[in-house]
Amino acid sequence: MIAVLIGWLLVAQGVMLSGDWSVALGEPAELSSSRAWSGFAPRFNLVLLSQSPPVLGQDSIPHPPLLRHEPSPAGNYHLILTLRQDAAGTQRTTAGLFEILGDRCQQIWSHTLPHSYGPRLALVNDTGIVVLLDDWINVASPRAIVLMGVDGTVKRQHSFDDIVEITGQSRAAVVDQAVQGFWLGGNPELDIAGDRMTIPVAGGQLSLDLATGEIEF
Numbered sequence: 001m002i003a004v005l006i007g008w009l010l011v012a013q014g015v016m017l018s019g020d021w022s023v024a025l026g027e028p029a030e031l032s033s034s035r036a037w038s039g040f041a042p043r044f045n046l047v048l049l050s051q052s053p054p055v056l057g058q059d060s061i062p063h064p065p066l067l068r069h070e071p072s073p074a075g076n077y078h079l080i081l082t083l084r085q086d087a088a089g090t091q092r093t094t095a096g097l098f099e100i101l102g103d104r105c106q107q108i109w110s111h112t113l114p115h116s117y118g119p120r121l122a123l124v125n126d127t128g129i130v131v132l133l134d135d136w137i138n139v140a141s142p143r144a145i146v147l148m149g150v151d152g153t154v155k156r157q158h159s160f161d162d163i164v165e166i167t168g169q170s171r172a173a174v175v176d177q178a179v180q181g182f183w184l185g186g187n188p189e190l191d192i193a194g195d196r197m198t199i200p201v202a203g204g205q206l207s208l209d210l211a212t213g214e215i216e217f
Contacts, residue, residue, distance in 0.1 A: 063091065064118050064136050072126045073190060076100050077108075079124045083117065093118025097130060097152065109152030115143055120181040125194040129210045133188060133199065134181040140171070144183065145199075147213045156213020166217045167202040174202045 068081040078098045086092050095118075096110040108128065113119065120134035128150030135141040145158040160183060164171050174183050178201075186200035199206040207216045 070122050070124055072124045073194065074126045076126055077124045077128050079122055079130060081118055081122060091117050097124065097128060099128065108150065111152055120184065121188065123188060125190055125210060131197055134184055138182045140182060145208065147210065158215060163201060163206065166215055169202050177202050
């Protein structure tokens with residue numbers, strides 16, 4: 001089932017990157033665009049490869065995978081990140097959120113992200129709230145934490161310096177304790193209710209309220 005779902009999500013990203021999109025998961029492939037399905041196999045392989053973690057602890061890091069797939073814990077929302085080159089030749093990531101409604105998969109929103117090459121990590125909870133963490137490249141990003149509502153609008157944003165301030169440590173200390181990206185001390189986790197996210201940083205835990213975007217350390 002998940003393989004079929006991912007396939008439909010990739011077709012949606014390849015054919016329609018903006019606006020609502022809905023298709024029945026049980027419909028035969030021949031009802032869809034033949035052009036989209038002709039590229040299905042390589043895209044599917046890429047999204048599976050995207051589940052491998054990036055190489056960490058190096059000054060030079062590889063580009064992110066061309067496709068990344070992040071499901072919500074219950075699997076009712078799916079976030080697809082697609083790396084593309086824009087008209088100016090800059091590598092940008094397009095994020096698309098999809099919702100599963102019965103036997104249908106519907107695109108909720110799609111946006112090109114301002115991050116260089118995209119975020120380091122991205123997660124979605126079971127209400128469609130998306131959290132983007134850090135930049136893929138190792139910089140003191142103004143977009144260290146970006147909270148996006150189910151409609152795709154940015155609800156709250158925290159910079160790297162905001163995180164440094166709340167930890168009470170120096171910039172150098174926060175960076176030195178990172179194990180991936182510029183400041184992340186480990187993998188973030190959603191609580192059981194799905195309304196708070198715990199993010200390891202600077203030897204402690206940063207708590208992000210997914211309703212308000214407030215952070216505590």
